[in-house]
Amino acid sequence: MAAVNQVSTTVSSTGTISFHNINYTVGTKARSHKRRSKCLTLPFFKVTEQKQILFDVSGRFMNGMNAILGPSGSGKSSLLDILADRKDPRGTSGIVLVDNFPRHPSFRYTVGYVVQEDICSGTLTVRENLYFSVSLRLSEALSASDKRVRVSTVITELSLEACADTRVGTEFLRGISGGEKKRTCIGMELVLSPNILFLDEPTTGLDASTASSIMNCLKDLSRRGRTIIFSIHQPRYSIFKLFDTVMLMCNGQCVYHGSAKGVVPYFSTHDYQCEPYDNPADFALDVLIDIGRKPDIIAKLNDLYNKTDADTSAAFPRPGNMIDLESLDHKRRKYKVQAARSLGAEIFYLSQRTLRNSFRNPALALSQISVSIILGAMVGLLFYDLKKTTDSGVQNRLGAIFFISLNQIFINVTAIDALLKERALFIHEYASGYYRIFTYFIAKLLCDLLPMRVIPTILFSIISYFMMGLSRTISQFFIFLLTIFIASLFGSAMCFFISAITSIFPVALIIAILICVMMTMFSGFVLDLDSVFKWLSWIQWTSASRYVSNLLIINEFQGLTFCLSNQTNVCPMTGEQILDNLDIPHANSWDLWKNFLALTIMTVLFLISSYIQLIRIKKTK
Incomplete structure (x- = not known):
């Protein structure tokens, strides 16, 4: 596959964009009962119907303020995305030219595109x-x-x-x-x-004064030789009079394309009169809504538009050359556009921003550290100075380990909200050519997931471990610390994956809770795993809580002896016996580290799945 540099070409000096016979079709869920009934026996098939959004839309935008106006569902945003090369090419047809030449493969990266949400x-x-x-x-x-x-x-x-x-x-x-x-x-x-700037409804969500300020700012930019193209719903008159050209859309068809001053005279020739002192934009929108219920009038106006100078003066190629140009337009998509910066540069700037986000976000950074300190102190107080007795010593140790293994995974669910909020930022920046997915993933892993786990893990471990009075050897404390860290990292990887597969917070939260509940049920504390149906017993091997608790139990109980509480120095029970009763293998060091290996593999699998899902996230509209 051939490659071109992302910044190897720039938009032509004039910035004139012309388009001819733009059609856009999407697949929607079938509403027809007959179509659905054909696939009742095959529920895994998705029955879709083709819905056409745009119908043979043509026109030309030059330097200045170019507005695409229409009611909701008229296709104005779809047309804007197609012109900006932001729409999925499947279902689209027609020709888009920049200064009478097909768009370069790097076109979408050399023009400006401002989405509706402030990202x-x-x-x-x-x-x-x-x-x-x-x-x-x-x-x-x-x-x-x-x-x-x-x-x-x-x-x-x-x-x-x-x-x-x-x-x-x-x-x-x-x-x-x-x-x-x-x-x-x-x-x-x-x-x-850029000489061409696209904006999707730039005034949405702004008050009248702020909206006017934004549009006047865009007007100043257009006077400097830029082509400003934007969709807009219902502008006030002070904004409408700033437009140089207006394209009016209705039900996916263009019914007018010309100067803003010509809107009222144009519709007056078709028996639509604008009242004195009425806003021309409001008048035009009322007309569009009215004719939207009259397909014959839309067809008449669209046919009339196709015969006007607004279309014929666009200097479109002759029909004989249309096939060649469309073929060239399809071929350009086969080029692989190279990034503007190296991998190292992308990782550096992404890591820099990620670290700033972490340190400047008190809700994320301070809460993680505060919660770790509070939970560490709470666990230390509840299980303070655990005795080595046969009654409370064994039970309290197992209780502490159960709570820790569950908490260190479940507490990471709070990160889902922050990850979901960053999802829209990632999609926009990747679509605009800021960075590769790989560099984003590496920077996120090295400067967010890992640091936000290391510091809280160390604080929690130091506070809780010594307050509980667990085995005070360097090797055992290190294993405890490493286990808590990998458990936290697993929880983060799991939440990263969940936030990559869905953009809806309640859905993500339900998925995370279900996974945590299943892991808890098969951790070995809640029920006897040998009594579970064989066709369900395999779930225990996917329970991260089970591996975490096994690691902590083996690390703590191996080599301990538990005495009676009557101070007779009679110690009838050893840690090895308790491990045997719990059916936890402990014959050699491999029995300990295989749990760590399993937990590491599960963490890596979640991270790999997250990366794959980031690739699969739809970047086009």
Whole structure:
């Protein structure tokens, strides 16, 4: 497969994007009873129907403010994604040209795309977010001083000087305003110096004043020779008059494409009159909603549009050349686009951001450490100075080990929420060409999962181990510490995998709880594993709690003797006898370390599965 560099080409100087006969079809669940009944005997087959979203949409966007306006479900966001090369190519057809040439394979990485949600790192400052973007998306040939100059220029362009060194903010950290956050997201795209900038409903969720500020900012950018293309739902008049061209969409078809001033006169010729002092955008939306219930009028307006100068002046290729251009468009997808930066550079910048996120997020960093200290002290107090007696000594040791083995895995469920919140950031950044999946995974593992397990593990182990009065030898403490660490790492890997397979927090939480409950049931403490049905007994070999408890029990009980509590110095029970009663093999060191090996293998399998799932996550819309 041929390869091209992500930054080897830039968008043409004029930034004119034209498109012809864009169709888009998606598969939806079949609603027809007849279609479903055909597959009643084969429930594993997904019955789908094809639904067409866009119908032969054509047009041209040039330098200036280009709005795609329409009611919900009209196809405006789908068209925007197709033009930006963000839509899954399956189900799409038609030609998209940039300055009358097919889009380069690296097109999606050399234009700006701002999603509807404000996606950026909340623990970083505005300047740090912009510097992160320019560091990963532009060539290594750009010096550090040039990067800083480019970032400062964008900050000035977007009037972000007052908040440049203020953190963006999270739900736990007060930060910048909504308008400043939107401009920060725009700035993360502008550091590429793109001539084409796409925005998906940039005013959604903003108040009227902030929305006007954002659109005036975009208007200023368009005056500097940029092509600004955005979808928008229902703008106020002060925003509508900023548009240079407007494309009106209704039920997946274009019914008007021309100047913003020409909207009212155009519809007046079709018996739709705009009341005096009425907002033209509101008027247009009312018309679109009305004709949306009249397919014959939509067809008439669409046919009329296809015959207007707005379409014919687009200088589209002749029908004989359409097949060749479409063939070229399909071929470009076969090129493998090389990353702008090396693996080492990506890991460095990702690790730097990940560590900043960890240290600047009090809800994550401090809570992990605080909980470890509190739980360590609580366990130490509940099982303080365990006696070596046959009654309480044995029972309390087993109880402490059961609680520790369960807690060290289950407590990591709290990380699911943070991982899910980062999921949207990962999808957007990967789709925009910030980094490879491999480098994101390595940075996440080395600078998040491992550090957030090491420090809490050491604190919990030191506090609880010596307060409980467990066997005080260096080797046994080391095994205890290592077991707690790998148990915590297993819990983190499990939560990482769960957050990769679903984006819904309640679903992720239910999956995590079910896994923890099953592991607890088959840990060997709750029920006699020999009494379980044979067709269910295999689950015990997938129970991480079982391996953790086996490690801790062997480590603690081997070599101990338990005496009667009447101070007669009669010690009728040894730790080995207790291990035999619990049916835990302990003949040699392999019986200890095989549990550690099994736990390590399960952890690695979860990490590998997480990486595979990150690859499988749909990056296109």
